[in-house]
Amino acid sequence: MHFEELIKIIKERRNALQVTQESLAQLSGVGLRTLKQFESGKGNPTLQTLQKIADILGMEVSLKLKNVARNK
């Protein structure tokens, strides 16, 4: 999952939950500005920040093995 993909997931999840950036910012304890920066693709959040955001959205940051370059 590259950057844009992660952003997309966060945005979609937030929309699905009908939460505004403002609410999410407050609930997660992350600054509104920071969240806006991130969602608009201008940011490079720290792991902590990403975790706070994901947490409120009922998600979690994880590490998984990449698809071993089998075919393709």
Next chain:
Amino acid sequence: MHFEELIKIIKERRNALQVTQESLAQLSGVGLRTLKQFESGKGNPTLQTLQKIADILGMEVSLKLKNVARNK
């Protein structure tokens, strides 16, 4: 996955691949100091940094739904 868990996974994966911190630092383009900080639990890497590290280890950062608090 909380912080310690992510660290644990990185360390284990690095060991499994028989890669030293120094090698991983060079390969990933992340400063050796930064990697050391992170692995020793003293850091709060940016998403970019974490991605660089994970990438070389054949892993990727991802977001997944948390286990909905069903039972337990």
Next chain:
DNA sequence: CTTCAAAGTGCATTATACAGCTCTTTTTTA
């Protein structure tokens, strides 16, 4: 034990993430 490699730490500097405030742009809805 002694040695050597790997991992961890103190210190200092530079780059940049975080944050708030204000304003603009875009999207939604009435």
Next chain:
DNA sequence: TAAAAAAGAGCTGTATAATGCACTTTGAAG
């Protein structure tokens, strides 16, 4: 299409992540 809400951006301190260098600690191998 006008008004309101939500999202995005400029400006700007403050905090801290990233980095290098030198030194210490730990661990494994002889």
